[in-house]
Amino acid sequence: MSAIILEDRGVVEVGGPDAAKFLHNLVTNDIAKLLPGQARFCALLAPQGKILFDFLVFAVGEGEDRRYLLDCPLALVGDLVKRLGMYKLRANVTVTPRSGELVSYAFLAAEKPQAEAVALAEDPRSERLGWRALAQQGAIPASGGRADYDAARVAAGIPEGGLDFAYGDAFPHEANMDLIAGVDFTKGCYVGQEVVSRTKHRNLARKRVAPYRTSQGQAPAPGAAVRAGEIDIGLTGSHSGEIGLALIRLDKLADAAAAGIATTAEGVSLEFAAPSGAS
Known part of the structure; x- marks a missing residue:
């Protein structure tokens, strides 16, 4: 099965005893119920409800060792680390860039790949995107072409931030996050939640x-x-x-x-x- 390396993706790790609660209260999707072997598609919004960052979140480890890996645009890693740091306050969490160690891969197949990955899960946005993995640098030989991934993404109708919408200028509904498993409307409050909820219930998109x-x-x-x-x-x-x-x-x-x-x-x-x- 071909592994496609996504060189424009970076990784941020959120760990510590309060990591799950910390992320759950910030992002558009349910992190509290996220388990190893799963991924969530999420966004961190401005208070006005516009997308600042979007990413896939993977849960790694068990119990007190549980941490979360955010697969995000490489160009936004620094800004994401700073933004998460702004919200830390007294929460017992660590926020660490891991882009130099971990690499993001896509596998465009329905069956689960056999790969030496730190995190591995089906892409929650579309079956057509297969599986996503985060692995140590060099652990998975890349044999597929990036054009194949982009073709599958476009065919599935999955937008890419910075290309199909502008960060800081688009609401989740405009980027179809409500249609591609990027928003949980039952999880309760998070940054920008009131705007997203109002858009849904008043059909304002x-x-x-x-x-x-x-x-x-x-x-x-x-x-x-x-x-x-x-x-x-x-x-x-x-x-x-x-x-x-x-x-x-x-x-x-x-x-x-x-x-x-x-x-x-x-x-x-x-x-x-x-x-x-x-x-």
């Missing part, structure tokens, strides 16, 4: 990352304006071949569809589908 397909060859490059006639309705993001993702104003997309107006980007026609996980 006006924008989302939506998948599209073009029959005219290669999908447009990221950052291209999506237009319905003469009206700008969004921006393109990730793409692979003829498929891609775009952050779109849902009301304007619906109006264009009802009026029979084509949506285009860089002169290429785009046919949109419902966001991943949406009915």
Whole structure:
């Protein structure tokens, strides 16, 4: 089974007796029930409800030795460590960057890989993304291509922060976190929870990352304006071949569809589908 190394990912370890409670009270998903062999997709939000960081969380160890490994964008490791440090106060936790030691891998297969991993779990966002692992540097030979992972991610409709939405500027619903197991609406309070809950219960999500397909060859490059006639309705993001993702104003997309107006980007026609996980 091919192991795809994700070189743009970093790792932050949160340990100590209060680690579970500390993380559970901060992030969008349920950490209190997370067990070894599982992963949670989470975000740490600003008080205003916008995504500052998103990451996969793995539980490692048992009892008093339990710690949590956060698989996050490598470029954001330093900022994430600082942000978590701001919330420590008197909590008995340690926050340690581990990117120099641990490497993130993806396995695009349904069966569990046999790998010497520190943490190994199914990717909770989509079955199409298979398994994720964190392992010591050099412990797992990389034999798959990164383009294969990106193609699977785009085909599954899974957004990537910094490409499909901007950190500090997007709400969880806009990044489809409510549709891809990134938000637990029953866990109680966390930073930004009131905004996320209000968006859900009042159906206030006006924008989302939506998948599209073009029959005219290669999908447009990221950052291209999506237009319905003469009206700008969004921006393109990730793409692979003829498929891609775009952050779109849902009301304007619906109006264009009802009026029979084509949506285009860089002169290429785009046919949109419902966001991943949406009915």
